[in-house]
Structures are given as structure tokens and as C-alpha cells.
Amino acid sequence: MNGGGRGGRKPSRPAARTAPADFALPETTTPALPAVEAFGDLDMPEALLKTLAAQGVTTPFPIQAATLPNSLAGRDVLGRGRTGSGKTLAFGLAVLGRTAGRRAEPGKPLALVLVPTRELAQQVTDALAPYATSVNLRVSAVVGGMSINKQAATLRRGVEVLVATPGRLKDLIERGDCALGQVRVTVLDEADQMADMGFLPQVTALLKQVEPDGQTMLFSATLDRNVDRLVRGYLSDPVVHSVDPSAGAVSTMEHHVLYVADETDKKAVALRIAAREGNVILFLHTKRAVDRFTKRLLANGVRASGLHGGRSQPQRNRTLEQFKSGEVTALVATNVAARGIHVDDLDLVVNVDPPVDHKDYLHRGGRTARAGESGRVVTLVLPDEKREVARLMSDAGISPQTVAVRSSSEELVTITGAREPSGVPVVIAPPVQVPAQRKSSGGRPSGGGNASGTGGAARRRGRGGRGRRGGQSRSAAA
Template sequence: MTRSARTTAPTGEFALPDTVTPTLPAAAAFADLDLPPALLETLTGLGVNHPFPIQAATLPNSLAGRDVLGRGRTGSGKTLAFGLALLTRIGSRRAEPKQPLGLILVPTRELAQQVGEALAPYAQALKLRMVTVVGGISIGRQAGALRAGAEVVVATPGRLHDLIERKDCRLDRVRITVLDEADQMCDMGFLPQVTELLDQVRPDGQRMLFSATLDRDVDLLVRRYLHDPVVHSVDPSAGAVTTMEHHVLTVHGADRYAVTTEIAARDGRVLLFLDTKHAVDQLTKHLRASGVRAAALHSGKSQPQRTRTLAQFKNGQVTALVATNVAARGLHVDDLDLVVNVDPPSDHKDYLHRAGRTARAGESGSVVTLVPSSGRREMSRLMADAGITPKITAVRSGEAELSRITGARTPSGVPLDGGPAAARPKSGNAPFRGIGTPRGESGRTGGGGSRRGGDARKMAEARRAARVRRGSE
């Protein structure tokens, strides 16, 4: 791959590699692609009639065996962009026990399961066996599926590493490897495991790297593992999506708690992000005591609990999903039109990925971030890094302006789990961290306050990376 002439990159992003071999033109329709008839029939049967831009651009090249470097925001169709090519190129080959032919690496359990579910009907159409291997589920059952033979493995790096260590899986026959959400692999401490796994697949195989954002952290993977790749970038960030509105709501003191509760009680689903598992559990408990059908999602929950909670949120049994960043990627919910950053994200990349849960596939949506007036400057810097100019509004609970922006309303106050109704918090005594408290300011965690100093962000990122390496997320 030629490296001498690389385009100057904006701050925080690496220069995209130049392509030596001419890129094939985009396809106007799935019928124009060299796809098996069974896949075309399945696409039609599922109502997938026209390729999204990233699919139209990359599939002609990936089907020809080219390496691909693709950027597209979540909801842009990346899964079928790499999945259709991988399944087609495996074709009628059959895997030997413990020796898959295709590998899809993803950073989280939720994304692994979502990719597996999305590709399942297409794999079945070609009679290809696919297995998903993630932490939190019986490793023995997953080893059994690999022993029985699976052409495609969708995996998180930690669990796949464990299976290889147990000699339940070998990668030396893997012809096609996909890295989905590659930047998060790097951000969350996966890079050593990812490179170790990539070193075990066939050196002459095809590699496809897809992500919603591409930055310098991904440059090592591109330089080391992609050869003369087709480079395609579409919808570079959530900030460029015209159907998405961005709001920063400045709130005052203990009223932040009441504002959050009224937003969660809206008529319609809402996804609320907080920093810590404890904060998520505390807010969820309060919302349910206020009559809001809320549920918690974080890495402290078992995988069956997480799967059940997501299913309930998707079918409407749960209307307020309270989550840590474990839900910032790999979560697709149709018609989710509101995301709320109760705790502001740590950086602009986290913001963009949280925001990407709404306004998917051409739909509209809003992203709301709660901050005290003292946090506006820090939030303005973050928004500028994300390339977003938000609408800034001062709000109070019970006001019409809050309802206009978010659909907020007064909750019923009837507890869902028995016991007394939740009491409105007293001034300065919020039972979960801060609700919009900027990093570096003190906040409550329910078990006593804890003051977060200037190194809090680095410490939080280190803890998150450690949890991921242990397979907790």
C-alpha cells in the first residue's frame, strides 16, 4: 500500500490511506451485485429493497475480495455491507470442527448479538452455520457449537481468546475477517487482543474494517493489516445528520433530578445515559417508584438480564432505558427519538456514539444533554470537537419549554414494585451522581459523596478498559 501521499487529516483523525488499485463503481441495486439468488430472495422477503450508500459503495469491491476501510455512522447499514460480502465469499465451503472460515470481531456483547441476529436469515439462506461467542454465557455451550462446526464466528475478543486458549477454536483457516466498531476496540483496551487474533488468521485473507468514527488509534490496524484497501466514508458523524436535533439544557440545583424524572415519564421511549452502574441502579429505582416503566442496563447485569431488558425496551414494555456506555454502541431500536445525557459524556466520540442511538436509517430524533450553568463552557468545547452547534435552553421542571423539547410530563407517582412513592429530593441531595454535574465537581452516589479531581476522566477510562479486558462489557 502506498503511504507516501496521504491526505492531511483533521485533528483527532488519521490520514486515510491512498488506494493503488482503482475502486469499482458503486452499485445502484442489489440485483447489480454478484450475490447468490438465495440472498437476493432473502433481501426482498425482508423488505430490503435498495442498498444504503455504504453498501452500494463497498459491496462491489468486497465481493471481489478487496480489503475495505469503511466509515459510516451507526444505522448506516454497515452490518449488511460487510455481512453480505462475507457470507457470499464463503459460499458453499464447509468448516471443519473448531476451524471457522469467517470471523467478525466486535467490542460488546450487545453488538455481537445484534450482528448475529441481523445476519442469521442470510446465513440460513446459504445454509451456513454461524455462532456468537461472548462473555456472560456458558463457554461450554459455545465450545460445543464450534466443535460441531461453524463457518462464521461473531465474537468479542476476550471470549474468543479464552476459547482459543482452551483449544476449542483455531483461526488458521479464517479467510475473511471483519472488525466492526474498530475504534472502540482500541479505545477500550482491546488492541493487544485484536492484534493477537489477527496474527492468527490466514495472512493472505481478506480484511474489512468498519467503524462509525476513524481516528489515529485505528491507524495501527490499518497500516499493519489492510492491503491496498478500498476507502469509503459516508455520514462521518452524528453531528452531520440533518434529521437529528441537539439540545443542551441548563438546569439548576436539585431541580435537575425532577427534570430527569419528568423527561423519563414522557409518552414514548427514551434512552438515558449515566456514568456509573450505581448511578444507573439508583435512578432506575427512583423512576420505578415514581411510576415510570424504567429498567437498568450496565455491565454488572448478567447477559440474560441484559438481553431481556433490551427486548422489553424494543417491544415497549420498558419505556425508559437507563444505561451506562455499554448501550452507546450496538443498540438498535426502531423509532427511538430521544437520547438524554443525564451525565455528560467524557469526550466528543462518546457523545457521537450515544447520539447515534437515535435518528437511525433516515429517521428523526433529538439528543439532550443536561448541565448546570457552570458546566456550559466544558460542554461547549465538547460540542465543538464533535462539530455540533446545539440549541442551548435554560429549563425548569414543570415548564412548557421542557415539555416542548423532550415531551416531559409529570409521572403518575404510582410505584411499579410496591412500597411508597418516590419523594422529591431535597436541595443538594440527589441520590445518584450529579445529573449533569461536570467532571471535577463533587456529586452524590447514594452511599456518600465522592469528589472527582482533575484526573477523574483518565481514571474512569482506565477502569472501563479494565472491565472490558475482563470481559465484563
């Protein structure tokens, strides 16, 4: 199956317009194809079906079952689903299925996946690598914080499926290392965050460079008025599907608001939660706060590490590997980890500092209760934050359980598994800062030429156990 056109030229895209006050889903003119019950019912290369079975992915998640018949047929798709609902394979299998059998010229990818963050780019590349290999396609990631020269070299060798952050892709195009004129399938993943981060001008400029009669898919955990410009301007008669519209709708996720008396008590509560048995992600507002709290945890015997935008990409990758392997049990992070981070069996997320808005809350919480697993989201709230947090929860459609706690409260133990830290300082080997000229972008072909150098890890993880929901592995639920 190749990525040819849909039997006719795509209608010209209307000029983008100013977003209205509220986002309204577009009406679909052409009826959508019905959902399937099994991957075998899809018009997809046999090699992809065999790889799905080998990876333990046996039953499609709802968003996959609903969108794949249409995306494989070449339809534009607007899909909404929370992180962990299976969006990555929902668009990834369509991208690979429609690109299989073609070969890219140097510097001219055939399919493009745009994502807002480096972490999400790596996660998407990891997830698609084994499937791309099965159909002889090369998938590569280009992101900031890594060697642009090595990424350019990878592109010159040829890449069929390019996963990119807008800024780095723009740089590569301006250098003459990449051209998008042969891209027939384009995906915008987490488009709302790209809009929130100010990437819309870059994204729209990139979309104008792909084949005008190609296919466009937009997948996101939330849809709001910031995305309207992209939907109205670049999707033609899209199939619309919405599943798990917010983290608050997930039946396996619990939401707790813990009222603390003051800043001192909040720090004591957060420390005891971080010392729990099992992994936990704790979100704070600033890089400085993350670094300070991480040092406090380490001094008290908690195996912790910090993750924020001040770290280089190799450092961030190393920190995540430490967390996934169990070398680190408490990941202290800014919003950089709110999307694009997948850790199996993570059952607790803590907002030490409440998020700014409900979308940040939903995406922080989306790190837990993935792929049908259970999880809890806990938010620590000071007296002067009560009204703001109540409004945030209302906007998110969540009715949390609330209780006032102190660091010694039994309720704190029941909800979070908090315990007294050992008090014996621990040392975690810091992520190594790699000089820019030595940063590896995974130039050697591994999993189809994965620029982030993680395709092999993806395949190793893919051979692991199956998830509990419909027989699909948790790693496939990105």
C-alpha cells in the same frame, strides 16, 4: 461463490507502528469498483438476493452500495459510517457471499467478525442469521457472560461465520476449542471502540492467526489515531469509503443542550422527561447512578429498567427485550448501551450525565435517528459543565440548540415531551439471573447455529414492516 483468494497472495503486512498525532486515510492504489444502484447488480448468490427481497431490503444504503462491489470482489475495505447507516449488511453480505459453498471443520471458522461488546455481537448475529440460513451457513456468537462450554460445543459442531468479542475468542483459542487458520474473511466492527477499551493487543494477536492472504474489512462510526495501527498494519490497498462521518451530520437528528440550575433540578427534569409518552434512553456515568435513578423512576410511576456492565448477559438481554416490547419505556444505561443497541422508532436520547468525550456523545446519540428516521439528542448541563460540554460539541462538529430550563418549563415539554409522572409506584419483573451452568448459548441450530440464541427473533423481526428510507427495513440498518 466461494471465499477463495483474490488471484494472488496478499502482500505481506507491514509491522504495526505507533499511531501519528492525527489519523490520515490511506491512499488507494487500485481504483475502486463503482457503486451500484441495486442489490441485483452485485455478484452475489441468488439466495441472498431473494432473502433481501423477503426481508424488505430493496435499495442499498450508500455505504452498502459503495463497498459491496469491492468487498464481494475480495478487496480490503475501510468504511466509516454512523450507527444506523447500514454497516452490518455492508460487511455481512460480503462475508456470506464469499463464504457460501464452503463448510467449516469443527472448531475452525471460515470468517470472523470481531466486535467490542456483547450487545453488538448479538445485534450482528441477529441481523445476519436469516441471510446465513439462506446460503446454508452457520453463524454463531461467542461472548463473555455466557457459558463458554456451550460455545465450545457449538464450535465443535462447526461454524462458518463466527462473531466474537476479543476476550472470549482468546479464551476459546487458548482452551483449544477454536483455531483461526482457515479464516479468509475478517471484519473489525467498531474498531475504534475496541482500541478505546484496550483490546488492541488482543485484536492484533487474533489478526496474526488468520490466513495471511485473506481479506480484511474495518468498519466504524468514527476513525481516529487509535485505529491507525490496525489500518496500516492489517489492511492492504483498501477501498476507502466514508458516509455520515458523525452523528452531527445527520439531517434528521436534532441536538439540544438544556442548562439546569443545580443537581436537584437536574433530577426533577430527568424524571419528567423519563415520564414522557414513548421510549427514551437516559445515559448516566456509573452503575450505581443507573440503579439509583431507575429505583426513583419506578417509585414515581415510570416503567424503567437499568442496563449496565454489572448485569449478566441473560439479564441484559431480558432488559432489552422488555424495552423493545414496550414493557419498559425508560431505559437507564451506562455507556454499555452506547453501541450495539438497535430499537426501532426510538426518537429521544438523553444524556443525564454529559459524556466524557465527543465519540461517546456520537455513539450515544446514534441510538436514535437510525435508518433515516428522525430523532433528538438532549444533554442536561450543570453550570460548572458548560465549558466542557461546549468543547465536546465543537469536537463533534455540532452546533446544538441551547436553552435554560426548569422541570416546569414549557420548553422542556416542547423539546422532549416531558410530563408529570403518575406518582403511583410500578413494578417491572426483574431480569432473571441464570446460574452459569444453566446459561443457554443457543446450542441447538437456530438460524445457522446462533450461539446467542437470537436467530429466530431476528427472522421474526425481519418479517416486519419496511423502513421509510429507500424501502430498506430499519433492522437492516445496523
